[in-house]
Amino acid sequence: MSADGSPEAAADTAIPNPHQDADTTARLQAAVDGAWRTPEDIARDPYRHPLETLEFFGLQPGQTVVEITPGSGWYAEILAPFLYEDGNYIAAVVDPQTLAEGRGRDYQQRSKDTLEAKFAAAPLQFDRANMVAYDPAAPVFGSPGTADVVLTFRNVHNWRKAGQAQGMFDAFFAVLKPGGTLGVVEHRAVGDVADDDDSGYVGQDQVIALAEAAGFTLDASSEINANPLDTKDHPNGVWTLPPGNNHEPVDNAKYQTIGESDRMTLRFKKTG
Incomplete structure (x- = not known):
């Protein structure tokens, strides 16, 4: 295990997708540069590295891409326009009606x-985007074997705490075509953490184990979204750091200097 919590064997496996080409990169860059994106979202690009991250995950025109719990749509603002002409962007959101009142x-x-x-x-950007609502207790993201790529950004900690993580990874495997890609970005803990840990960080080995238990093979890892300044011992977990900024005003300069959290970036394949 390396000092930042990532497995030593995976530290240098940031292998680019062999099918990436200059035209695809230009198309992704155009989506990242889209005038429809808000200044607040663009300001996070130096921390989230959208172009490099999506290139690493091997995004291609014409693909069917499922993004799991996209939140306010930070990545949707890039993915849906990129796939607008000849692909299919699907936002998978929790169906509120499957949850108890509260x-x-x-x-x-x-x-x-x-x-x-x-x-x-x-x-002009989103009228071809699709949405699927799922039950977290029994997630289904589409017909089996219909997606080329499943992406999830900073969600695994929530699923682990709710006892839903393995079911989610199993459902990712089900919806993907053979040879399909699962891309995961998550806050990276120093090492393994308890299921009920509320820091927002997860051990990289723990995420890999969830994926492998579902049938995936780790294809590559990347340090694109690493942040060595993140000490991972903040009073309010990852939410102490930007963009949450859940800290005392007097500490603002300290946490702005650190920036956003250290994150693992993992690419898995549905083999066979």
Whole structure:
């Protein structure tokens, strides 16, 4: 295990997708540079590295791409326009009606409504985007073997805490075509953490184990989204850091200097 919590054997396996070409890179760059993106979202590009991350995951025109719980749509603003002409972008959101009444259902309803409003407000980018609502207790993201790529950004910690992580990875495997890609970005802990850990960080080996238990093979890892300044011992976990900034105002300069969290970037394949 390396000092930052990543497996030694995977430290130098940032293998680019062999099918990536200059035209695809230019098309991805055009989506990243889209005038429809907000200044607040663009300001996060130096931390989230969208072009490099999507190139690493091997995004191609014409693919069917499922993004799991896209939140307010940070990556949707790039993925849906990139796939607009000849692909299929699917936002997989939690179905609020599958949850008990309370804060959880209300939160998921607001998230779903916000994303639907974003899509409706920009038809030139989003009127071909699709949405599937799933039950977290029994997730299904589409017909089996229909997706080329499944992507998830900073979600695994929530699923582990809710006891849903393995079911989610199993469902990723089910919806992907043979040879399909699962791309995972997640806050990286120093080592393994308990299931009920509330820091927001997860051990890289733990994420790999979830994927392998579902049938995936680790194809490559990348340090694209690494941040060696992140000490991972903050009073309010990852939410202490930007963009959450859950800290005392006096500490603002300290946490702005650190920036966003250290993140693993993993590419898995559905082999066979």
